[in-house]
Amino acid sequence: MPANPPTLPAGLTTRPLRLDDARAVYEVIAAQELADTGEVAIEEADIVGDWARPSHDLAARSVAVLDGAAIVGYAELMGADRADTAVLPSHRGRGIGTWLAHWLQERxxxxGSSVVGMPVPQGSPGDRLLEALGFRVRWTSWVLRLPEGATIAERPLPPGHVVRAAEPDERRAAHAVLEDAFLEWSERERESFEDFEAVTTGRPGFEPWNLRVVLDPDGVVVGVAVVLVSDDGRTGYVDRLAVRRDRRGEGLAQALLVDAFARTREHGTTTSELSTDSRTGALGLYRRVGMQEVSVWVNRAVDLGATKEKAESLPHLH
Incomplete structure (x- = not known):
């Protein structure tokens, strides 16, 4: 640890986040995304869903930095090692980002975590700051978009299979398919069904058609997609997509993409997006169906047993 831990500028105060801070935190994140990528991807419903997860202790795992009554920066720790943080662009250069990075490591x-990391746009002020603080790149993520007017070639389902909205009694099976697939490459605890419900069926604005499943001839869930529509109604998002391991290579993922993007177009969208990262090996699939990268993110992490933090000698980039 540094001999002199970073301090906040005079006049700024801190407190844990509260549920009624969701809008203010959204505005901080949105302003940072707009400055760093030229677009806003975050939605307030994303924050509300995350904070509603029964496993998440917001008061114990978050901090807000305030200038008067206004939140100008925040950080929170999700699960064992996932962090999220943002600083209003108007308050960059004051050392707030350095202080938040230190706070996250201490928390x-x-x-009991051995590592903590967070996603940042590649080459952004946050990326440069974390690199200077000794955070390494764990993986790279890409946001991909299907160009307006483009479609994905139809991929027929195997005989007897169907893709449709999940029935309520199929949601646990859908969750199991998603978790089994994601835990093949993601090093984290298994998500509870209750947490899954909070961020899907419990997400503000959820409609039954948002949860898509592929059923085999016996009615067993073998593929899943979680599909969302942006607040402005223009963009359809595939938030999660998975196919059961023993059923891959049969075109089920492509069929789910075709279905997902078609359903969002029925609800008025003009473009479709999703994200993937270097752990999944799925980038090639999305490129082959005509999707194009629109932004690149890196997950930067620091090992807490041997941090190389150098906050006392760093320029205030964030």
Whole structure:
């Protein structure tokens, strides 16, 4: 640890986040995304869903930085090692980002984590700051978009299979397919069904058609897609997509994409997006169906047993 831990500028105060801070936090994140990528991807419903997860202790795992009554920066720790943080662009250069990075490491250590990391746009001020603080790149993520007016070639389902909205009694099976697939490459605890419900069926604005499933001839769930529509109604998002391991290579993922993008177009969208990262090996699939990268993110992490933080000698980039 540094001999002199970073301090916040005079006049700024801190407190844990509260549920009624969701809008203010959204505005901070949105302003940072717009400055760094030229677009806003975050939605307030994303934050509300995350904070509604029964496993998440917001008060114990978050901090807000305030200038008067206004939140100008925040950080929170999700699970064992996932962090999220943002600073209003108008308040960059004051050392807030350095202080938040230090806070996250201290909080993660206190909770027993051995590593903590967060996503940042590649080459952004946040990326440069974390690199200077000794955070390494764990993986790279891409946001991909299907160009307006483009479609994905139809891929027929195997005989007897169907893709449709999940029935309520199929949601646990859908969750199991998603978790089994994601845990093949993601090093984290298994998500509870209750947490899954909070961020899907419990997400503000959820409609039954948002949860798509592929059923085999016996009615067993073998593929899943979680599909969302942006607040402005223009963009359809595939938030999660998975196919059961023993059923891959049969075109089920492509069929789910065709279905997902068609359903969002029925609800007025003009473009479709999703994200993937270097752990999944799925980038090639999305490129082959005509999707194009629109932004690149890196997940930067620091090992807490041997941090190389150098906050006292760093320029205030974030």
């Amino acid at each position: 993660a250590r206190a909770l």
